[in-house]
Amino acid sequence: MISNPQLRTRAEAEAARLPPLLAQAEQLAGTVLLGEHGRRRAGLGDDFWQYRPVQPGDSLRMIDWRRSARSDAQFVRQREWQVAQSVMLWVDQAASMGFASTKEGVTKRDRARVLSLALSILLIRSGERVGLTGTTLPPRRGEAQILRLTEMLLTDENDDYGTPEARAMLPHARAVFLSDFLGDMDAVEAALLKAADRGVRGVIFQILDPAEESFPYEGRAIFESMGGSLSHETRKASELRQRYLDRLAKRRDRLQHLARVTGWQFGSHDTGHSAQSALLWIYRALEQKL
Incomplete structure (x- = not known):
């Protein structure tokens, strides 16, 4: 808990900057x-490398549902x-x-x-x-x-x-x-x-x-x-x-x-x-x- 009023004010001000940024x-x-220049793809590499199991932090849109449907696990299509x-x-x-x-x-x-x-x-x-x-x-x-x-x-x-x-x-x-x-x-x-x-x-x-x-x-x-x-x-x-x-x-x-x-x-x-x-x-x- 922050007891110093000045420190508390500063901490609140710093926290308030997070959402706008x-x-x-x-x-x-x-x-x-x-935008028209955007490239909708899973990653920055173009060359397919391998499938890997889903890991913590992976988003749903990264999952290759076609590959995942062939097993009980979910997989991500990795680029090289x-x-x-x-x-x-x-x-x-x-x-x-x-x-x-x-x-x-x-x-x-x-x-x-x-x-x-x-x-x-x-x-x-x-x-x-x-x-x-x-x-x-x-x-x-x-x-x-x-x-x-x-x-x-x-x-x-x-x-x-x-x-x-x-x-x-x-x-x-x-x-x-x-x-x-x-x-x-x-x-x-x-x-x-x-x-x-x-x-x-x-x-x-x-x-x-x-x-x-x-x-x-x-x-x-x-x-x-x-x-x-x-x-x-x-x-x-x-x-x-x-x-x-x-x-x-x-x-x-x-x-x-x-x-x-x-x-x-x-x-x-x-x-x-x-x-x-x-x-x-x-x-x-x-x-x-x-």
Whole structure:
């Protein structure tokens, strides 16, 4: 029982955030499953592998009723990719992800959370195992895992910029890293190389605000990091534009290079565009045999 009033208020506020995030993710996942681009099939792999008995966490729609009718047990038709595959997510929760250039705009953090949770819903309901990188939430199947992911994805971090977590990566798993990737690039490289050494392949997905893509600032401006550790003042912000855009392009080029040498795929998205198109791109990228 929570006796501290402030702690209780905070706990209730955190709990209240679960349903809206889950509802957004459910709706977004539904647009991919039911939209004209959706692919209604049991799993991500196309090649039939085997039948297996139904396990806890399997949904009714996964059951192959024709095969099950020939025996007293129920069976799931497994795809080749499903047999030994898990998907592990790293979703940047650092302070920089809380940025939105307008009051009406969505933050990078919120977009990353909705995309990652919607992707998890699609995968888990296709029978896949999904979890977080590191040791906090190993990959599992089932609806309960969706709730665990929702809760874990609502945890903010205080650091200005996030560092990819590559501990406890399962050999030959797949992974998705969602971040603005504006922090230490050496740390990103180290994490990707560590994952690649274990046979892990996946998707690097960069999420930026429209203002971070275009740098529309003019005149006197003070630029501060979201965590407050960095600050820069200028009288002519427009003079910084080209230098900023050049550095952003170099950073993106490095991400693309890292993706190539590690066997991953690189994608980018700004929060002014459709979340549906971003989810569809990630989902299709995972479908490909890397």
